Amino acid sequence: MTRPGFALRLLLRDWHSGELRLIVLSLIVAVASLTTVGFFTDRIEQTIEIQATELLAADLVLSATAPVPASIGEQARRMRLQTTSVTAFRSVVVKEDRFQMAEVKAVAAGYPLRGELRVADRLFGEEYTPAGIPAPGEAWADSRLLQQLGVELNEQIELGATHLTLSRVLTFEPDRGGDIFNIAPRLMINRADVAATGLILPGSRVSYYLLLGGEAESVAAFRQWFEAQHGGGTVKIRGIRDARPELKTALERASQFLGLAALVSVALAGMAVAMSTQRYVRRHLDYCAIMRCIGATQGTVLSIYLLQCLLLALLCSVLGTGLGFLGQAGLASLMSGLVQGELPAPSAWPAVSGLLTGLITVCGFAMPQLLRLRAVSPMRVLRRDLTPLPVSSRLVYVLAILALALLLPWQSGDVSLSLYSFAGLLATGVALALAARGAIYLIRRLRLSGVVLRYGLANVSRRGGQSIAQVLGIGLGLTAMLLLFLIRTDLLENWRERLPAGTPNYFLINVQPDEVRQLGDFIFERGRLLTEFYPMIRGRLVRINDRPVSPEDYADDRARRLVAREFNLSFAEQMQGHNRLVAGHWWASGETGVFSVEEGIAQTLGIRMGDHLTYLVAGREVSAVASNLRWVEWDSFNVNFFVVSDPATLASYPATYITSFYLPPAERLLLSDIVREFPSVTVFDVDAILTQVRQLMNQVIRTIEYVSGFTLLAGLIVLFAALQTTHDERLQESALLSSLGASRRQILGALLAEFLCLGLIAGLLAAFGATLVEWLLAHYVFNLTMSLNPVIWFFGPLLSMVLIGVGGVLGTRHVLSAPPMRVLRQGT
Amino acid sequence: MAGLDVPSAGRVVLDGAELNTLDEDGRARIRYQRVGFVFQSFQLLPGLTALENVMLPLELNGMAEPQALASDWLQRVGLVDRMQHYPNQLSGGEQQRVAIARAFVTDPLILFADEPTGNLDQTTAAQIIELLFRLNEEKGTTLVIVTHDEHIASRCQRQLTLAGGRLEDGA
Numbered sequence: 001m002t003r004p005g006f007a008l009r010l011l012l013r014d015w016h017s018g019e020l021r022l023i024v025l026s027l028i029v030a031v032a033s034l035t036t037v038g039f040f041t042d043r044i045e046q047t048i049e050i051q052a053t054e055l056l057a058a059d060l061v062l063s064a065t066a067p068v069p070a071s072i073g074e075q076a077r078r079m080r081l082q083t084t085s086v087t088a089f090r091s092v093v094v095k096e097d098r099f100q101m102a103e104v105k106a107v108a109a110g111y112p113l114r115g116e117l118r119v120a121d122r123l124f125g126e127e128y129t130p131a132g133i134p135a136p137g138e139a140w141a142d143s144r145l146l147q148q149l150g151v152e153l154n155e156q157i158e159l160g161a162t163h164l165t166l167s168r169v170l171t172f173e174p175d176r177g178g179d180i181f182n183i184a185p186r187l188m189i190n191r192a193d194v195a196a197t198g199l200i201l202p203g204s205r206v207s208y209y210l211l212l213g214g215e216a217e218s219v220a221a222f223r224q225w226f227e228a229q230h231g232g233g234t235v236k237i238r239g240i241r242d243a244r245p246e247l248k249t250a251l252e253r254a255s256q257f258l259g260l261a262a263l264v265s266v267a268l269a270g271m272a273v274a275m276s277t278q279r280y281v282r283r284h285l286d287y288c289a290i291m292r293c294i295g296a297t298q299g300t301v302l303s304i305y306l307l308q309c310l311l312l313a314l315l316c317s318v319l320g321t322g323l324g325f326l327g328q329a330g331l332a333s334l335m336s337g338l339v340q341g342e343l344p345a346p347s348a349w350p351a352v353s354g355l356l357t358g359l360i361t362v363c364g365f366a367m368p369q370l371l372r373l374r375a376v377s378p379m380r381v382l383r384r385d386l387t388p389l390p391v392s393s394r395l396v397y398v399l400a401i402l403a404l405a406l407l408l409p410w411q412s413g414d415v416s417l418s419l420y421s422f423a424g425l426l427a428t429g430v431a432l433a434l435a436a437r438g439a440i441y442l443i444r445r446l447r448l449s450g451v452v453l454r455y456g457l458a459n460v461s462r463r464g465g466q467s468i469a470q471v472l473g474i475g476l477g478l479t480a481m482l483l484l485f486l487i488r489t490d491l492l493e494n495w496r497e498r499l500p501a502g503t504p505n506y507f508l509i510n511v512q513p514d515e516v517r518q519l520g521d522f523i524f525e526r527g528r529l530l531t532e533f534y535p536m537i538r539g540r541l542v543r544i545n546d547r548p549v550s551p552e553d554y555a556d557d558r559a560r561r562l563v564a565r566e567f568n569l570s571f572a573e574q575m576q577g578h579n580r581l582v583a584g585h586w587w588a589s590g591e592t593g594v595f596s597v598e599e600g601i602a603q604t605l606g607i608r609m610g611d612h613l614t615y616l617v618a619g620r621e622v623s624a625v626a627s628n629l630r631w632v633e634w635d636s637f638n639v640n641f642f643v644v645s646d647p648a649t650l651a652s653y654p655a656t657y658i659t660s661f662y663l664p665p666a667e668r669l670l671l672s673d674i675v676r677e678f679p680s681v682t683v684f685d686v687d688a689i690l691t692q693v694r695q696l697m698n699q700v701i702r703t704i705e706y707v708s709g710f711t712l713l714a715g716l717i718v719l720f721a722a723l724q725t726t727h728d729e730r731l732q733e734s735a736l737l738s739s740l741g742a743s744r745r746q747i748l749g750a751l752l753a754e755f756l757c758l759g760l761i762a763g764l765l766a767a768f769g770a771t772l773v774e775w776l777l778a779h780y781v782f783n784l785t786m787s788l789n790p791v792i793w794f795f796g797p798l799l800s801m802v803l804i805g806v807g808g809v810l811g812t813r814h815v816l817s818a819p820p821m822r823v824l825r826q827g828t
Numbered sequence: 829m830a831g832l833d834v835p836s837a838g839r840v841v842l843d844g845a846e847l848n849t850l851d852e853d854g855r856a857r858i859r860y861q862r863v864g865f866v867f868q869s870f871q872l873l874p875g876l877t878a879l880e881n882v883m884l885p886l887e888l889n890g891m892a893e894p895q896a897l898a899s900d901w902l903q904r905v906g907l908v909d910r911m912q913h914y915p916n917q918l919s920g921g922e923q924q925r926v927a928i929a930r931a932f933v934t935d936p937l938i939l940f941a942d943e944p945t946g947n948l949d950q951t952t953a954a955q956i957i958e959l960l961f962r963l964n965e966e967k968g969t970t971l972v973i974v975t976h977d978e979h980i981a982s983r984c985q986r987q988l989t990l991a992g993g994r995l996e997d998g999a
Contacts, residue, residue, distance in 0.1 A: 006887050013876055290871050293832065294885040294930070295860020297853040378832045378859070381871050382942065 007307035014308075022276040022724060023366070024316055029717050030269030031320025031358045036327035038350030043328065056238065057112030057175035058084075058211035059219045062226070064235040068210040072226070072235065079222045081214035084110035085191065089206040091199050093141075093149060093187055094158040100149045101184045102141075104159065104199075105173075106191040107133050113213035115174030122153060124671045124683075127171050136192045139164040143171070144682050145185035147675050160197030164189060171685065264480060266361070268714035270400060271473055274365040275721040281369045282728070288373045289380035302374040309362055309370055317358025321351050364403020401426070428772060429472070432765045436471040439761045440464060452746050456753025459733075466726055471762045473722030478766030478800050479773070480715030482792050486774045490789055494778075499694055503637050504531060504660035506671065507684035511657040519659075519678055526670055528661050534639050535655040538566040539615035539622070544607060559604045569615065570641040571650040575630070578638050583609050584628030592648040594627040601642045602629055613643075617653045624649050637690060723808055730812055748809065755808035756801050763800030767793045832859075843937055860889055864931035864969070866960070868943035870923040872915040878902060878926045879911040885934050901929040905959060921952035925959065932963055938970045945977065957983075 014020045059081075062068050073083050087106040092099050111133055118127045123143055134140050139157065141149075146169060149157070156163050170188050200206055212222065226237055288301050296304075328346065444461035460467050511519055516533050523530055541549050541563060551560040575586050575596070587594050597607055607613065607626055614623045624645055632640045639658055663670060671683050734747050770792060834840075834855075840847040845858050865871075872881050879898055886894035902911050905925040915923055924944060931939055941960060945953035957980055964971040973980060981987050989996040 006890075009887070013880060286871075287873050290873060291884065291888060292856060293859065293865055293871070294888065294934070295856050295863075296888045297856045299853065300856075300888060378856070381865070381867055382832065 004307055004311070007304050008311055010304060011308045011311055020280070020312070022721060023273060023280055024312065026269060026272035026276050026717055026721060027313065027316035027358060027361065028320040028323065029713060030266070030273065030361055031317050031354050032323040032327060033265050033269065033711075033714055034357050035321045035324025035350050035354035038353055039324055039328035039346040042350050043346050056211075057114055057173070058213050059114065059216075059239070060212040060223060061175075061238045062210040062212070062235050063238065064208050065206065066234070067208050068235055072230065073210055075225065076210070076212050076222055079214075079225070080218050081212045081222055082110060082113055084108050084113060084211050086111060086209040086211060087191060087194055087200075087206060088209065089199065089204060090184060091159060091197070093145065095149045095151045095155070098149050098151075100145060102145055102187040103184045104187050104189060106189050106194045108191040109133065111211065112174050113211050117170070117174075118172035119168040120171050121168060123147070123169055123675070124668045125169070130168065134167065134188055134190050136190045137164060138167040138190070140168045140170040140188045141166055142186040143169055143685060145187055147682050148185060150679070159187070159189070160199040162193060162196040162198075164193065264483075265711045265714045266357070267404060268476055268480060268711065268718045270361050270365040270403065271476060272714070272718045272721040273361055274369065274400065275469070275473055275718070275725050277366040277369040279725055279728070281372055284373060285376055285380065288376035289378055292376060292378035293381050298374050301376070302371070305370045305373050306367070309366055310359070313358045313362035314355075317355045320358060321354035324350070324354055360403050360406050364400050364406075368399045428769055429476075432472055432475055432769060433468055435765055435768070436468045436475070436761060439471075439764075440467055443757065452749035453753050455737075456750040457757055459750070459754045460757050463726060463729075467758065470722045470725060471758055471765065473718045473725075474758065474762035474800065474804060475765035475769065477715035477717075477719035477722070478762055478796065478803075479769035480711045481799075482766050482770035482796050483773055484712050486770055486789060486792065487777070490774065499637065499690065502662045503690060504662050505637075505685070505687040505690050506663050507639070507658060507660045507686065508674070508681050509536070509656070509658045509684055510680055510682045511659065511678070512680055513655065513657065515678055515681065516657050519674075519681065522674070522677060523661060523670075526673075528663060528670070530659045530661045531639065533657040533659045534570050534572070534641070535650075536641075536658050537569045537571075537617055537650055537653050537655045539569045539617040539653075540566045541605070541613065542616045542621065543612075543614035543623075544605070545612050549605075554605075556604060562601065562605065567643075568641055569617070569643050569645065569650060571645045571647050573647055576638070576640065578633040578640070580631045582629050582631050584626075586628060587646045592646050593624045594646050594649070595624045596628050596630055596644045597626045598632050598640075598642045599629045600632075602626070615643075617650070620653070622649065622653065637686060719803065720807070723804070723811055727811060734812060751809055751812055752805060755805045758808075759801035759804035760797050762804065763797030764793075766800060767796035770796070860885065860934065862937040864934060864936035864939040866924070866927050866931050866939065866941040866944045868946040870915070870920075870927045870947070872923055872926055872930075874915050877912050877914055878907060878918065878922075881915070881926055882930045882933055885930065889934075898929070898933055901933045902926070904932075904963070905929045919952075920948050921956060924948060924952075924956050928956070928959060928963070932967060932969070935967070936969060938972060939964070941971065941973045943974055943976070945975070945980070953977075 011020070015024070062072065068085070073085075076083050085108050089104055090101060091104050093102045109132070116129045117133075119130045119140060120127050123146055139159070141151075141157075145151075146153075146166070151157060151166060153166050153169065156165055158164075170186060173186070173188070176186070194200060212219065214222075223237065223239065284305075291301055291304075292298075325346075440461050443457055446457060463470075508519065511533065520530055520533070543549060549563055551564045554560050554563065573589070575581070582599050584596075586596070595613055597613075602608070609626055609629060611626045612623055613626055614621050630644075637660075639660055665687070674681060675683060730751070734751065737747050737750070771788060774789075834848050838848075842858060843862050845862075847855055847858065850858065872878075873884065876884065879895070879902060882898040882901055883894040886897060891897075899908075899911060902908060905928055907922060907925055907929070910918060910922060913922075915926070918926065924947075928944075939960075944960065945956055948956060960971065960973075961983060963969070971984075973984060975981055
């Protein structure tokens with residue numbers, strides 16, 4: 001019989017005799033949880049990407065300042081992609097004697113390729129999804145344009161040389177994006193009407209877009225073709241990765257957390273495998289001695305066990321991957337309500353990574369232990385005490401760490417995150433081990449009365465190394481559980497709290513200084529609260545120090561746009577909430593000639609602390625020093641400004657005011673009252689965007705909860721494996737105690753004392769570990785400030801003591817009923 | 829003597845092979861080719877059936893179809909009905925018979941038996957000794973028995989007495 005064949009037979013025999021069950025279980029759960037996470041994140045990421053495509057209204061967008069060459073569109077269609085064109089330009093819309101600058105978007109049939117438009121048949125009326133795009137001769141305007149132009153639906157407006165009928169209110173377009181406060185209101189027309197306007201002349205600023213959509217492979221193939229043929233040319237390509245920033249952060253946060261959760265699962269599963277293998281090896285020392293005795297060489301023994309190990313890894317990986325696939329299918333049905341349409345099919349990559357995961361986990365966590373079997377002396381058949389020295393713990397750790405390091409980058413797909421989490425996990429492990437060692441040392445010094453208590457606690461310190469490993473295993477398992485609890489209670493709630501139910505969904509802009517009070521009262525009387533009124537002053541950056549600023553100075557598109565037009569400045573005594581200083585200091589009362597600059601824009605425009613910035617405001621220049629940089633939480637949906645001055649510097653310049661408030665959808669008619677009462681005020685509706693972001697947030701939260709569930713499962717297995725490591729020894733000792741005349745009560749008492757002590761130490765360590773990880777998550781992933789949760793410091797140790805106490809006693813209870821001779825005779 | 833250990837001084841020569849000059853694997857080969865063992869505590873693998881225990885040395889050395897030979901030996905020791913039983917389902921005498929079958933299955937030149945009846949009652953012990961001596965005669969194997977039982981010792985052609993760790997006399 002060939003050696004692999006023989007190894008397989010031995011493996012089957014071991015399986016029948018029940019020796020392998022825990023290792024198999026750990027491995028299968030390791031691979032299954034990892035592949036479920038893998039398959040799941042793969043599909044969810046695809047889904048989130050699909051939803052993100054809605055923000056582009058396409059999978060890919062080509063943009064240019066001249067019409068996109070027809071050959072590119074033809075190529076896209078040849079590659080089985082759908083296409084549609086959009087032309088966008090700014091122009092004045094005229095109604096009788098009123099003029100209003102608008103962003104005109106001319107769309108063709110098929111728009112939008114992803115996501116959908118929403119319209120209403122009257123101002124602030126009921127929204128619905130239209131069947132197509134504006135018919136030729138018609139135009140759809142957003143509420144702002146209607147308000148500012150004072151025009152009703154079904155009236156005619158002039159756009160360039162043509163007349164168009166306003167047929168609907170445009171309430172939502174998926175690819176609106178951008179800095180919503182700084183763009184003119186929207187007018188959407190049919191592309192067939194563009195020529196008639198006569199507005200597009202040589203030299204006009206027009207943007208041409210070609211929207212593309214199709215199967216992921218076709219999109220990728222097209223992108224590749226495009227980069228090769230037209231990369232770096234005048235036609236720019238944009239995929240979803242370059243979509244709106246708040247979405248990007250949510251995506252990044254989700255994948256960061258999933259990576260982290262997967263990472264913890266790997267570590268836990270690995271630990272369970274290592275612990276179960278340790279026990280398996282101890283039980284197989286006799287096997288090896290007998291095999292050696294009847295003539296097997298060291299090499300034979302080792303190769304049989306290594307082969308067995310590889311076969312086991314392979315079998316468990318295949319099984320685990322299969323289970324993982326089923327697991328994610330169940331998950332997909334859970335998610336079906338959240339995601340529009342069908343989830344995309346998972347890709348094959350998680351299956352491959354599942355198989356490799358099994359192999360790497362076994363190589364890193366089980367193999368080092370198996371090396372011990374090579375050194376078994378045949379003399380052991382005569383002298384049981386001839387146990388080979390344990391493998392150098394350094395080797396075990398190095399291999400385990402190496403295995404983890406190999407697994408990491410796939411799981412999170414992000415090298416720096418992997419490194420940080422890896423270092424964090426390692427440091428936590430070392431800290432926990434040291435703390436466990438300290439606690440066990442203290443127990444050794446403890447002198448207690450009562451033989452039961454003394455014997456039980458003496459066991460904890462006598463098994464020193466094993467106890468540390470056990471406490472570490474149990475502690476890490478519990479950490480996963482407590483963390484899940486913390487995430488569900490503190491972290492996610494906190495995150496959701498960022499966009500609480502009453503988050504302002506309407507902004508009022510263009511409020512004249514003398515209307516501020518009146519408007520405030522008007523809304524207050526109708527039972528709604530306004531946030532503060534903030535002054536808004538339009539200005540264009542003209543100089544940084546003595547250097548004149550012009551769009552041509554910047555390569556970055558965003559920087560060019562920012563420099564080319566006016567943007568909103570404000571002034572304030574105090575820094576707004578949701579802002580944080582990152583450099584410099586906030587001004588003291590009375591300090592003047594100073595600006596506070598948002599750090600992102602400072603970076604984009606190359607502004608440093610201490611630079612003199614000069615703005616052109618209403619024909620006058622105003623200069624001040626950039627005295628601090630601010631971080632702004634943009635996704636809080638609060639009014640925020642890139643540049644704020646002290647109250648004195650901008651006080652004499654013409655300002656309008658902006659405010660925001662929350663209005664439930666049912667009370668939208670109040671908006672019409674405001675518009676009628678304060679004709680100059682413009683209502684800005686962010687409800688749609690808010691809903692979109694909130695939906696995404698919920699989805700991320702659901703995902704995180706699900707994935708943490710797997711970490712929990714891995715944690716439970718480690719817990720069980722940790723208890724198993726000293727199971728045989730404990731049986732033997734209890735039998736011995738019993739043969740010496742100890743009563744069942746005394747044995748049970750000693751066991752309980754030992755388990756409760758282990759549980760207490762592990763529980764305290766777990767509370768510490770969970771708090772640490774929660775803080776890391778809060779700080780680095782969710783950008784939240786956290787307060788300590790005192791509950792887990794009480795419930796953690798309690799839960800741990802109950803779990804370990806009950807589990808441990810249940811596991812060893814048969815020693816209490818079996819005649820001790822039987823246990824003693826079987827030996828270990 | 830059996831090559832399970834090496835002497836701290838002196839030489840051990842087993843069928844012409846000097847054991848103290850061989851490495852562990854060299855001694856393992858000698859054990860497989862020439863030596864069989866029967867222990868006081870049987871030393872069967874608890875996870876393997878009786879048949880599998882007997883097949884083990886053959887499989888370890890790559891024999892293609894060890895089953896026929898192993899079951900033949902179990903038949904010879906009278907365990908034809910107990911082949912699929914695990915050691916903990918067998919009595920002490922039955923376990924020792926499995927161990928004897930395992931020792932003979934590789935056709936060794938020398939069989940070392942270390943207190944083979946030490947863990948057995950008198951009747952079973954007598955049966956086991958009968959079996960050992962019968963097979964010893966049939967196979968022409970040299971049998972080396974370590975025992976405290978004068979009766980067993982008297983059946984051997986040569987007796988060596990070990991007292992206080994020293995060899996006292998050789999008949």
